[in-house]
Amino acid sequence: MFLLRLILPDRPGSLGTVATALGAVNADIHAIEIVEHRRENGTAVDDVVVDLPPGVLPDRLVSACNSVEDVEVIWFSRYGAGGGLHMDLEAVEQMTSAPREAIDILVEQAPAVLHADWAALLDGTGGEVKVALETSATPEFDGLADPWLPLAKATTLAPPANHKGLSESVLVASPLESDQRVLVIGRRGGPEFLGSEVARLSYLASLAVTIHTTA
Template identity: 85%
Template sequence: MFLLRLIIPDRPGSLGTVATALGEVQADIHAIEIVEHRRENGTAVDDIVVDLPPGVLPDRLVSACNGVPDVEVIWFSRYGAGGGLHMDLEAVEQMTSAPADAVDILVEQAPAVLHADWAALLDGTGAEVKVALETSATPDFGELVGQWLPLEKASTLEALDHKGLAESVLVAAPLESNRRILVIGRRGGPEFLGSEVARLSYLASLAVTIRANA
């Protein structure tokens, strides 16, 4: 599958025109997610997850979208996380069904929720900062594991000059305290938008509340 991040006009019919263009190159749309409304210039940022039949070149997806007036492709990559339209709600449902494990569930679900590659829970509440939980493909933080602590609120992070992290874009949110944080990474991009930071902040707060009430 492939992930397309598009800037499109925020008006009725725009998304349908893009879907039609993708259909003309035999793309099978699995999910469409509105990432952000940019009311100041009348556009929206949308993520579209698509699949292609054998023999169809992936660059036809970009060409199809670029052929739609006023549509801009700002990111294109293979996508294997298997996310969808309602990943936020699915994560919340899983957390509420197992309240004691709510934080762990959020860590596990975070890459799919935010169309990312990995997530890690960093715990600096003890004598040393440690990786308390991580998903597959999480890079080795090495001696720089405590670089972002303390973290007061959800925000994007500066990538470390360290093998496996230098080409990543990062976002994080505190959990329970400013020395226990969830870090999420995308290799190469796209950059995390303000709306995605807000979503992570909400989900992190919700996970902590659900576990506290277990």
């Protein structure tokens, strides 16, 4: 599968035109998710998760989108995290069905929810920052997480330079339960996390803590 992040006019019919263009190159659309509305210039940022049949070159996806007037592809990559529409709601449903595991569930589901590659729960409550839980493909932290803690609120993070894995990722994080327990999520290579995605993570983190503590 592939992930396309697009800027397109925020008006009725825009997504349909893009979907038609992708259909013309035999792309199978798995999900279209509105990431952000930019009311100041009348555009929106959308993520489109698609698959292609064998023999169709991936760059045809970009060409198809660029053929639509006023549509710009700002990110294109292979996408293996799964996910799709309503991933936020699916994560919440899983957390409410197993409230004692709500935080673990959020860590596990975070890459799919935010179209990312990995997630890790860092715990500095004992004085030394440790990785308490991580998904597959999480790079080694090697003590480089110490400057990020304590973390007061959800925000993007600057990756450490010259660290294979972390330096190749764009990062977003949110505290869980305390400013010494932090969920870090990474995308290899991009795209950058937008303000709306930071807000979504903050909401889901607060919800996970509430569900867990009231179990």
